[in-house]
Amino acid sequence: MDAIPAMALVDRFVQAFEAATGATIADARGSEIPFRRPEGIRRLDLLLHAQTAHRELDLAVELISQAYPRDIRHTVWQLEEYLLSTERRNSTIPFVVAEYLSTGARESLRERGIGYFDSSGSLFLKNGDWLVNIDRPGKPKKSPRVGSIFAGAREQVVHALLHAGDKWLTGLEIAELAQTSSYTVSQTLRELERLEWTVSEGSGRNQRRRLVQPGKLLDAWVESWRTREETKTRWYMFAPSPQSAVPWIYNVFGNTKRDDWTVTGASAANALSPLLTSVDTVDLIVPPGSAAQYAKDIGLKEVAKGANVTLLERAGASTLFRHHANDVHVWFASPFILYLDLLDGRGRNKELASEFRSNILKI
Structure with a gap:
């Protein structure tokens, strides 16, 4: 942490600790306290001395900016190493002082018996006859992201x-x-x-x-x-009747020499979790750049209205975990892709999506 914000945060911690316990913390503070361990010299961020009417205590403090469960492992280890090195371990309270502590980080520290304070004013301390548990919601700083996890x-x-x-x-x-x-x-x-x-x-x-x-x-x-951009084209294929459109289309595509297409959307979801009386359109995932060739090979006609085939040009996550289901010998998309594709606002797809999430995904 930067020096000025860190010391301002320490000042707030000192005030909160004194108010909660009635103890007095000396103005003189030791920072970067060296201590010896088998692997060499290590350094504690801060050592404070607290005085009460009946005893003297050391507060071994590690400072951290934002802490989630994964962030505090090294900090906890550092405090535990310091406790092993000091002869005053029975009179030392380990503390993590942070700008922000997530709910999970707080819980992890409590489980390990380590006190904590963050800028929300949250304070936890369990030592002897002291039990302080002030829990206030904090707000993390916006931090750089690796990028969208959905890209x-x-x-x-x-x-x-x-x-x-x-x-x-x-x-x-x-x-x-x-x-x-x-x-x-x-x-x-x-x-x-x-x-x-x-x-x-x-x-x-x-x-x-x-x-x-x-x-x-x-x-x-x-x-x-809902915000993704993709190449989506709508086509018409002759079928003897609207009711037979889905199996007819499955059969026509199944007779092609290509095996890189996958059924998604309402026709596949309704086969796995029947809700709709009938579905007369088919959504198919095909490799990027292949829609025109599919249309030529099968004789699809591109239309603005009355389409019964939608070709979605995709790769990546949409093609993972495709499977056969219910004795229908076509590739169905993963249940998660089926669910996502139902959220397109068409017809009763929203209703089917809710049923599908409950019955199939069970989330």
């Missing part, structure tokens, strides 16, 4: 995590599911952990992650999905 290969990581449900996965396993690089996985997980939508256990190559807020992640993906 490019990062969106594939999001899709893979939702597909995995509550399973614990290593970074390598996530990369294999998402068909992307470990670097992209790491960057995406960093943002998701900052948002406290994932949790982790272990370290190094054996570190595993698990999605704990699938609903929040899916809702955020919905918001991003």
Whole structure:
């Protein structure tokens, strides 16, 4: 943290601590306190001396700007190392003083018996007969982002995590599911952990992650999905009747020599979670730049009205986890892509989307 903001924050911490405990903290403060550990000399950010009517205490303080669960691991380790090094460990209270502490970071510190204070005025302390728990909502500073987690290969990581449900996965396993690089996985997980939508256990190559807020992640993906830009064209294919349009179209596409198309939207969702009496249009995901060739090969006619085929030119996350379902021998898009594509405002798709999320996604 910058020197002036840090010391201003320390002043506020001192005032809050004294008001809550009746103790007095000496004006003289020691900073960058060296202490010896087996691996070498380490330094504590700040050491304060508190005086009460009955005892003297040291406050071992580590300063941090914004803290989420992943950010406090090193800070907690540093405080624990200091406690192991000092002969006054029984008279020392470890503290984290931050500009912002997330709910998850506060909970983690409480579980470890470490006091904390942040700029919201929140203060936690449990030591002897002292129990202070002032909990106020904080507001994080806006910080630079890696970029949208719903863009490019990062969106594939999001899709893979939702597909995995509550399973614990290593970074390598996530990369294999998402068909992307470990670097992209790491960057995406960093943002998701900052948002406290994932949790982790272990370290190094054996570190595993698990999605704990699938609903929040899916809702955020919905918001991003609504603003996406893509090439979408509408076509007409002859079918004997509107009622037979869907199986007819499936059959025509199934007889092509290409296997890189995937059914999405209402026709696929209704097959998995029946709600609508009938669906007479089909939405198909095809590779970028291939719609015109498909239309030529199959004899589709591009129309402004009366379309029964929509070709969506996509790659990436939309093509992951396609599957066969209900003895229908065509590729259906992942349930998550089906759900997202139902939120297009057409007909009763919104109603079908709600039913689909409840029955199939169960989120």
